Structure formats: C-alpha cells, structure tokens
Amino acid sequence: MHAIIAKASKFCTKLEYELFRPVFKPVFASSKCCISSEQLPVRARERQIHLPEQIRPSHNEPSRHDLNDVGLFYTIPPEDFSRLCPNPGVGNGFSVRYLEDMKAFNECAVMIRRPALEVINYLKHSDFSRPVQRYLLYGDSGTGKSMTLQHITHYCMKEGWLILPTMYAWAWNMYRSRFRLTQRDEVLESQWKSERYDQPLMATQWLGMFRELNSQLLKNITTTKEYTWTKREKTEPGKALENLVDLGISRPRIATDVIGSIMREIRCIPAENRPRTLVTIDCFEALFSETWLKKKVGSSERLQPNELAFFYNLKKLISNTWTNGAVVVASSGKFTTEKEKSSAMLEGHLIYDIIGSEGFDVLDPHVPVEVPNYTHDEVLAQIAYYKDRKWVLDTALTNEGKQEIVYMACNNPLNLELVCGGFV
Structure with missing residues (x-):
C-alpha cells in the first residue's frame, strides 16, 4: 500500500x-x-x-x-469553443489532457472561480482612456491558471474585444519536430532584422487563431502605414487587417513580420478607431527563459529569447504605451536556465524566481492575482x-x-x- x-x-x-x-x-x-x-x-x-x-x-x-x-x-457553447481552440494541439489554451476529458464528457465545462471573477470585475470597471493595465495570474502547478485565463478570454470574446492570444508560450522556444531536416524550416533568419529569427510554422498557426477569434472585427480595422514585404509586394495604408492576416497565412516566410506589423498597429492606431483589445499570454516566463532552438541545426549555440522576432514584438506589445485595452498573463510555475550549455526545466514557487528581474521590469507595474x-x-x-x-x-x-x-x-x-x- x-x-x-x-x-x-x-x-x-x-x-x-x-x-x-x-x-x-x-x-x-x-x-x-x-x-x-x-x-x-x-x-x-x-x-x-x-x-x-x-x-x-x-x-x-x-x-x-x-x-x-x-x-x-x-x-462554453461549441461555436465559441471552435473560436477559442480552432486547431487543437500545441500552442492552444486548452491542454491535451483537458481536450481528452472534454471529448469524454461531451461538453466544454469550466468551473467559475474567484480569480477569474476578480479580473473580469477589474475589466468591467477599468478606465480604458489610461495606459493598459497588466494582470499576472500566478500560483502552484496544476491550480488552474490556464483555465482561468480561458475564462477571461471567453468573457472578452463575448463582449466584442479584439484578442491577441499567445497560448502556451513554451511552444515558441522549442522545436516541433525531432528531425534535423525539418527543424531547418522552423527557425529562419529574419528578412527584416538580421540579428533576429523568424518562426514561420508557429507564426502561421498564430495568425490562423488570431483570425478565427476576431473574424468579425478585422475587416473594420485599417493599417496606418505602408509595409513593403518584397520588391513586388507591399501593403498600402488604409488596408483592412484582414488582408494583412491573409497575406501572412498564405506566405509563411513573412508571417512573423506580419505579426510584428499587427502588433505595431495595435499600439499605434488611435483608441477610437479600433475595438477594446485584450492581450493574453500563457506560460509568460517562456519569454525570458533559455530556449531549445539553435541558430543553425547541429550547432551548440542556442538562441536567446530576445533573438526571436515574435518574443521581441510581444514584449513591446505588453508595455503600457497604448490605451483602450488590457494585458493578462499567466505563469506556469516552470522556467529554464543555462547550465553546461543545456536547458533543463525547473520548478519554482516564488514568482520572482520564475519570471526573473527582466520579467518584472517588462510587466511593472501590474496587478498580481493568485490562483490557489x-x-x-x-x-x-x-x-x-x-x-x-x-x-x-x-x-x-x-x-x-x-x-x-x-x-x-x-x-x-x-x-x-x-x-x-x-x-x-
């Protein structure tokens, strides 16, 4: 026994x-x-x-x-769930474990808990003319931080918010394939900045989720500047964000740059010309932890988080330099650190140990909400x-x-x- x-x-x-x-x-x-x-x-x-x-x-x-x-x-009704989780798998807000349970139970049910109600109440009574407020969901492993984040996301979706989701951020700093031949296509040197790196496969998946969540809103939001992608392709000012998203999905090589353009537009478009915006990040500490990605497949030199173009643009988006929105992030209670040129997943109980000083600097000031x-x-x-x-x-x-x-x-x-x- x-x-x-x-x-x-x-x-x-x-x-x-x-x-x-x-x-x-x-x-x-x-x-x-x-x-x-x-x-x-x-x-x-x-x-x-x-x-x-x-x-x-x-x-x-x-x-x-x-x-x-x-x-x-x-x-959660099936039509809402299909928007929250359009392609079940890596990078979605619902874990594989929960998706299996959902199939067995024949429904998507979420327990109503105090942390989610607390953040929703903050969102209901916030002054959105001021810089965006940031909220950090923290707690021990397995307490339901990801499900709390999904509850908040569902609320904002039903209220007509524009949502920029990053579910399971750890998926961005590890390879999806085990084979070197296919790993070469997962990380490519950026065409925009040579010191940064693009992730075409992850970027097209993110754009697909972004389009599914905001399908009714993207056609009413227009760009504010011209974007030149190649010598023959460019996006004129005044084009709908929907066209920008479709371009990124059809052209994976520039998908990461398209995401950077979308995030820039969210920060630069006047508040009265776009809907209220929610930025969500699950596993927030992944933005500041060691990656498993390498500059060249087969080499021992690993990429740093700041060298990933997606993380670079995402950190700029969660800054409080724009209005008419909110940022809600959740920690997973895990982090990585460089040790003998290898990354090992570690568990932490103090939030400062998990996101580190850089994470606190990026998120300061914020409202901490414990998920017990x-x-x-x-x-x-x-x-x-x-x-x-x-x-x-x-x-x-x-x-x-x-x-x-x-x-x-x-x-x-x-x-x-x-x-x-x-x-x-």
Missing part, C-alpha cells in the same frame, strides 16, 4: 499524466484507492461528506457570473461534476471513498483529475 502511495505522489508532483492514465476509462473503485479508510484520522473517518446537488449556474454568459456562482460549472488550490467546496463540486458525467462511479462515492479522494487530491485541481481519472 505504501508503495502505491509513493508512486501516486511521484506522478502527481511530476505531472507525468499521460504515462499513467488509461484514457477515457471512467472507473474509480474506492477499494483500489491509494489509501484505506483505516489510515485516515479518526475525525476524518467520522465526518460525513455530502456532494452539492447544484453544479450548474442559471446562465452561461460570463458577464453575468458573480460570487454566488463560484464552484459551479458553466458550459481548490477550496473544500470546490473539491466537492468537482467530484459532483465527475459523478454527473459518469466519470466516477457510484460504487466509489461511499463516504469513505469520497474521503479517500479528497485526501489524495490535496485540494489541487490537477491531482484531483489524476486521482479520479488515472488510479483504478
């Missing part, structure tokens, strides 16, 4: 989820739990745990959620949701079984998912 507990703890902390979980197997028997009821304290064994009967709010509009809805699950572990009521609401979706069977939901689930999860959302979905 103790060996099973140690194994479970190891997988929970290192987040080695895919290696341990049998996908889509909604079975959880309390008799096979990692601890027995006799190992619980006497008071815990005697306490009766009752799951909430109501797990859904009366409405699914994020703008109408309030503190009375905390712990309830609202559903679940409260006891939120843990019970999550178990009730799993029961509603038939992910946890009734045979496991005896009073002792619920105690064991709560005990193993330690109030951490990711651990709770691991316990209910993987240890059978």
